[in-house]
Amino acid sequence: ADPWGIYAGLAGSGPGPLCSMSPRLIRLGKVPASSILASAPSDKNLDAWRESGCRTTHCNLEVLQESTLVFLATKPHILPGVLQEIRPAVGSHHIVVSLVAGVTLQTLQRLLPAGTKVLRLMPNLPCVVQAGAMVFARGSGAGDEEAALLKSLLSSCGLCEEVPESYINIHTGLSGSGVAYVYLFAEALAEGAVKMGMPGSLASRIAAQTLLGAAKMMLESGEHPAKLRGDVCTPGGTTIHALHQLEKGALRATVMNAVEAATNRARDMAKD
Numbered sequence: 541a542d543p544w545g546i547y548a549g550l551a552g553s554g555p556g557p558l559c560s561m562s563p564r565l566i567r568l569g570k571v572p573a574s575s576i577l578a579s580a581p582s583d584k585n586l587d588a589w590r591e592s593g594c595r596t597t598h599c600n601l602e603v604l605q606e607s608t609l610v611f612l613a614t615k616p617h618i619l620p621g622v623l624q625e626i627r628p629a630v631g632s633h634h635i636v637v638s639l640v641a642g643v644t645l646q647t648l649q650r651l652l653p654a655g656t657k658v659l660r661l662m663p664n665l666p667c668v669v670q671a672g673a674m675v676f677a678r679g680s681g682a683g684d685e686e687a688a689l690l691k692s693l694l695s696s697c698g699l700c701e702e703v704p705e706s707y708i709n710i711h712t713g714l715s716g717s718g719v720a721y722v723y724l725f726a727e728a729l730a731e732g733a734v735k736m737g738m739p740g741s742l743a744s745r746i747a748a749q750t751l752l753g754a755a756k757m758m759l760e761s762g763e764h765p766a767k768l769r770g771d772v773c774t775p776g777g778t779t780i781h782a783l784h785q786l787e788k789g790a791l792r793a794t795v796m797n798a799v800e801a802a803t804n805r806a807r808d809m810a811k812d
């Protein structure tokens with residue numbers, strides 16, 4: 541019944557990244573719900589997993605005993621204790637995937653048995669609507685097979701790319717936090733329309749659809765955004781007048797500064 545021959549066990553099962561990914565995986569039939577075992581100390585978040593047809597436990601070791609593919613998704617300060625607890629049960633057949641922010645592959649490898657197949661994954665919020673942008677990096681024990689498995693499983697939740705580990709903090713600055721910059725821009729777009737007389741709810745919906753359409757064209761055409769932007773500019777027209785205002789407000793430099801600030805903050809938090 542399980543086309544992948546794997547069992548996805550989950551130690552740490554919050555409402556965040558894992559819950560957003562797993563229902564999609566289950567719906568697509570990539571992993572049967574009955575093959576997923578989620579673990580957490582309390583039932584607070586486990587109810588949602590049970591409602592999706594998954595099995596749950598309060599025992600992390602049970603996840604290791606039953607699963608080949610194990611996702612770790614606790615808060616960072618909890619993780620060392622969980623790794624200490626599961627370490628004796630981790631074997632060469634396990635693939636351990638950590639979503640825990642700021643915890644490096646080096647740390648994961650140090651706290652797990654030598655040679656463990658470890659991968660580090662960073663999702664973002666739109667995984668909830670299967671339009672996520674995820675990157676992952678593999679540890680020294682993980683090979684092409686494990687990377688291909690993870691990519692194949694998660695591609696149903698959005699874009700999933702393998703990257704060098706040093707890109708993970710940049711991904712946080714670009715995409716994890718970037719979702720909030722885009723909301724700010726959407727809000728400003730809509731407010732502009734409200735100022736000019738359009739009702740707020742209509743303006744918000746049109747702002748969202750404008751972002752969606754622009755993003756879709758960028759992905760589907762593969763064109764550089766500067767080219768697509770140029771295509772919208774009629775000489776002497778409305779768009780170039782508006783773009784001039786955005787340039788006066790230093791939009792580009794401000795957004796680049798934002799990505800830099802979030803990336804540096806992610807790096808600092810990882811050091812802590």
Ligand SMILES: NC(=O)c1ccc[n+]([C@@H]2O[C@H](COP(=O)([O-])OP(=O)(O)OC[C@H]3O[C@@H](n4cnc5c(N)ncnc54)[C@H](OP(=O)(O)O)[C@@H]3O)[C@@H](O)[C@H]2O)c1
Nearest residue numbers: 552553554555556580581582584585613614615616640641
């Ligand atoms: N939220 C996001 O969009 C996002 C994106 C990228 C990465 N991340 C990372 O993903 C991780 C989880 O985030 P979240 O928002 O889902 O956090 P969360 O809501 O706090 O969920 C953490 C889960 O871990 C469980 N837990 C606590 N101690 C445990 C233990 N000893 N063994 C097993 N499970 C344990 C908690 O159980 P209880 O329910 O019983 O407390 C809870 O269900 C964080 O490291 C975060 O940095 C989050």
